[in-house]
Amino acid sequence: MLPTHRLYTDLAWLWPAFSPPADYADDAGHWRDALRQRLGPGRHSLLELGSGGGHTLSHLADDFDLTAVDLSPQMLALSRELNPTVPHHLGDMRSVRLQKQFDAVAIHDAVCYLLSEEDLADAFATAREHLRPGGVLLLAPDYLKEAFSGPRVLHWICANASPPFTVIEYCHDPDASDTTIESLFFFLIHEPTGLRVVEDRHTTGLFPSTTWLRLLDEAGFDAELVTLPGYEGGYGGHLFVAALR
Numbered sequence: 001m002l003p004t005h006r007l008y009t010d011l012a013w014l015w016p017a018f019s020p021p022a023d024y025a026d027d028a029g030h031w032r033d034a035l036r037q038r039l040g041p042g043r044h045s046l047l048e049l050g051s052g053g054g055h056t057l058s059h060l061a062d063d064f065d066l067t068a069v070d071l072s073p074q075m076l077a078l079s080r081e082l083n084p085t086v087p088h089h090l091g092d093m094r095s096v097r098l099q100k101q102f103d104a105v106a107i108h109d110a111v112c113y114l115l116s117e118e119d120l121a122d123a124f125a126t127a128r129e130h131l132r133p134g135g136v137l138l139l140a141p142d143y144l145k146e147a148f149s150g151p152r153v154l155h156w157i158c159a160n161a162s163p164p165f166t167v168i169e170y171c172h173d174p175d176a177s178d179t180t181i182e183s184l185f186f187f188l189i190h191e192p193t194g195l196r197v198v199e200d201r202h203t204t205g206l207f208p209s210t211t212w213l214r215l216l217d218e219a220g221f222d223a224e225l226v227t228l229p230g231y232e233g234g235y236g237g238h239l240f241v242a243a244l245r
């Protein structure tokens, strides 16, 4: 199933200015450290599921043999431009099968688009299918249930983009008893004909760390949660590091 979010389809061209590659250098560094620590020195193979514009991968190409998978043809096109030597595949992280094994699999912020325990279990099965024994899975959700205290508003002013635009995100939890939250994005785009305002709703998953760790264990992983510095605005800073038994 292809994505319907406007940010990853007709508005994907906003991504490089809205969330530039430089913003991913720290997270890529944490991945590099975690993988070197578990896998040892050497040039390891790394598959990213939900690789988006390839901004995280762009910091890792010198050290790893990379492969990218995403659900959005538009995001894959951006990533191919940024990472021309990396093989890219269209696929869903819950079901894609490349018939190849890697030393490591990673899912960055795209992991937030898994909405149910079944989605998480399916994605962990995909990771398992693509890892050699002893391989490492990295997962970096934006929010954990115990650390989410919405509602919150974030904004990004991209005055130097062409055309200039501003993004406002309102993130809230409409139903605290389920496993999802909602982000409403408002894109204010200064087109030559005037200001265009686009609304884009994203439903994302919200699970306690105990759920992540239980499902990883059930999928055959020994996992730990590493706490790192998060992003300004209070998201990020959680990295599950899981070794395949």
Ligand SMILES: C[S@@+](CC[C@H](N)C(=O)[O-])C[C@H]1O[C@@H](n2cnc3c(N)ncnc32)[C@H](O)[C@@H]1O
Pocket (backbone or CB within 6 Å): 003, 008, 024, 049, 050, 051, 052, 053, 054, 055, 056, 057, 069, 070, 071, 072, 075, 091, 092, 093, 094, 108, 109, 110, 113
């Ligand atoms: C926030 S972006 C990822 C950005 C990425 N970290 C980067 O470096 O540019 C989220 C991505 O997840 C992808 N995505 C959402 N659900 C997916 C799924 N089930 N399988 C694969 N990709 C998915 C979207 O198409 C989108 O490109």
